Amino acid sequence: MTSKKTGYLLGAVAGAGVMAAAVAGAGMRLPAAQAADQPQLIRASTAPIFAPPPGAPMSYADIFERVSPAVVSINVTSRVDPNALRRAIPGLPFLLPSPDDEDGGDDPTAPPQGGQTERGQPRLPSQQSSGSGFFISPDGYIVTNNHVVENAERITVVMKDETELDAEIIGRDEGTDLAVLKVKGRNGPFPFVNFEEAAKPRVGDWVIAVGNPFGLGGTATAGIISAYGRDIGETFVDYIQIDAPINRGNSGGPTFDIYGRVIGVNTAIFSPSGGSVGIGFAIPAEVANSVTKQLISGGRIQRGYIGASIQNFTREMAEAQGMGDQRGAIVGDLVPGGPSQRAGLMVGDVVVAINGQAVKTSSELTRRVAQARPGDALRLEVIRDGRRRTVEVRSGTRPSERELASNDNTPGSRAPAAPAAPTAPVIGxxxxxxxxxxxxxxxxxxxxxxxxxxxxxxxxxxxxxxxxxxxxxxxxxxxxxxxxxxxxxxxxxxxxxxxxxxxxxxxxxxxxxxxxxxxxx
Missing domain, CATH: 2.30.42.10 (PDZ domain)
Structure with missing residues (x-):
């Protein structure tokens, strides 16, 4: 079967008994069983055209031409702590063997400029960094990553035609690393793209990423969806894994399917060196669309909260408790006077379901709690002392990530100087x-x-x-x-x-x- 596209014929030679086309005039013919796996020459008019294997696009050019005007480069001027600036040495954010922020602010383009404020206080040095973003409406709303703009003093948006526009932050969400900007001083209309929530590409389907890697605006890279549901340590997102190359400066840019629909927002890479190794992560469209709509309407995201610290209840833990291969989330600590403590949840409880839906990891539980509205009743099914029971917790409002982090900053412990007399060792x-x-x-x-x-x-x-x-x-x-x-x-x-x-x-x-x-x- 063939289809017409910009004057060329695409597709494979069909039919069980049909021989593959001659390869570059060499006169060779292959059996049909082998032909299906071979690149083919299919003639359109008199010019030979190379056709990729079935399912692969001939070119991404049409997609890029249609969607690239909506993608922008985002240049940020910010004030940074000198210690943070020293940590921005190229490569340092990527030394740990774990998924990491792939942008984190590009390296300063000039030596830090300090000095003093009008009151004589030391002025923090400025830093220039860059990222990516894209218009989601004709009136100038732009989606990007929170980490691209969170410390911004000035934001400049550069369009494909090199038009520069000032922008302001409408709202930021640390929990999903998303932010919404709006262009200042111009009403548009602007070229824009849409999030796609209904049609979900499969693992192995082609995608294209467009952004501003290393300050090289308007860059397109292509690959496939490698996996869904990747947990990279963030709280509220099950990431899409892609192998389309993304690098520093791609943060906040869109991932498109082959129809030009936004299926994700590029956010992080897994890399030991700072460069792309083919493992990138994007926030799914359904998460990004929901969060950005809330930011535009109110500027703040409210999430449910039960006031408990939890961790994965692993298979090894279950075996230690004689619980087979039970999975879930085990309660480590309770916030004094918080929703969980008031409801009777206890340290050591293993949460295995919430509102009738099974829970296999602490991340699953956190995300489902976060989806609740403050005041909602959450029925937690827990295992305690070998017995299942239900604890109903009334959801509170989750504090900001900054507030939660400050609550965790307890003084570091040190070994006591004069411990009481110990007993004989037990399991070491x-x-x-x-x-x-x-x-x-x-x-x-x-x-x-x-x-x-x-x-x-x-x-x-x-x-x-x-x-x-x-x-x-x-x-x-x-x-x-x-x-x-x-x-x-x-x-x-x-x-x-x-x-x-x-x-x-x-x-x-x-x-x-x-x-x-x-x-x-």
Whole structure:
């Protein structure tokens, strides 16, 4: 079957008994079974045209010509802390082997300019950085990433025809790393593109990214969708993974399908060096569309909140608790007086469903809670002491990410100078009662109980998993721990039950985390 497009014939030679076209006049003919996998020469008029394999586009030119006028470069002038500026050395944001912010502000284009304010105060140095964005309406609204503009003093938008326009921030959302700008001093109309929520390309379908990598505005790159539902450590987004090359400066630019519809907003890359290695991440259109509409209408995003810190309840944790392969989210801490504490949720509860929908990870639970409106009733199905029960929590309003981060900045703990006498080690941990002096030294609140780790056997599983002197063991299995005897009894019960590990709650620096520790060896 062939189709007509700009004067050329596209497609494969059909028919089980049809031979492939001659290859570059060499006179060779291939069996039909092999022909389907070979590039083909198909004649349009008298000119031979190279046709890619079935399903691959002949060219992205038509798509680019149609959508590129709506994509803009965003140049930002901001004031930065000198320490933050020193961290902006090329490559440093990408040294860790984890998904990372792919833009983070391009390197300064000139030496930092400091000086003093009118009142004689030191002026923070300025920094020039760049990113990407795109118009979503004819009246000048632009979508980009929050990290591109969050510290901006001045924002200049550069269109495809090199027209420069000033813009202002309408709203920002740290939780999804999205921001909305609006052009100042010109009414438009502007070329714009639309988010596509209904038609979802499949893994393996072609995509095209347009943006401003390394300040090279109007750059198009192409690839495929590599995966959906990628969790890269952000709270509210299941990312699309693409292999279309994106680099510094692509932040905030659109990812298009082959019909020119926006399916995502480019945000991050996985890279050890700072350059593209073919693993990029985009915010899905349905998330971006919802957030940007809320920012335009009110400038602020409200999310549900239950006031509990949680972590993944892994398969290894489930085995330690004798719960098979149960997955979910385990409660580590509760905000004093928060919605969860008022509702009766407890540390160590394993949340396995919310409002009848199964929960497999802490990220799933956080996102579903965030979708609630303040005041909504959330029915949490939890496993406690081996039994399922339902706890109904009335959702609050989630604080900003900055407020949450400041609440987590508890003073760092240090090992007590004169710990109480420890008992014999249990699974590699020497424990002592938590006395008043140690509580003050470690900044442990009065309502936190546990047994103090005074030393760790470096050959033990506990040492391998990072436990150290000064940690507090608060729970083991389904019970609270106040002494080495408490931990020892739980370990012995696990051994008798034929389990190879025990789930232990560890309090450090104001937070509780759960770890499965081996009971043998």
């Amino acid at each position: 941990l020497a424990l002592a009662p938590l006395d008043d002096a140690s509580r003050r030294t470690l900044n442990v609140p009065a309502d936190v109980r546990g047994a103090l780790v005074t030393s760790v056997d470096q050959s033990s599983d506990a040492a391998e998993k990072g436990l150290r002197r000064g940690d507090l063991i608060t729970r083991a299995g389904d019970r609270a721990v106040a002494s080495a005897a408490d931990l020892s009894s739980v370990v012995e019960a696990a051994r008798k039950a034929g389990r190879t590990s025990v789930l232990v709650g560890v309090y450090r620096n104001g937070r509780t985390s759960f770890l499965p520790l081996k009971v043998s060896g």
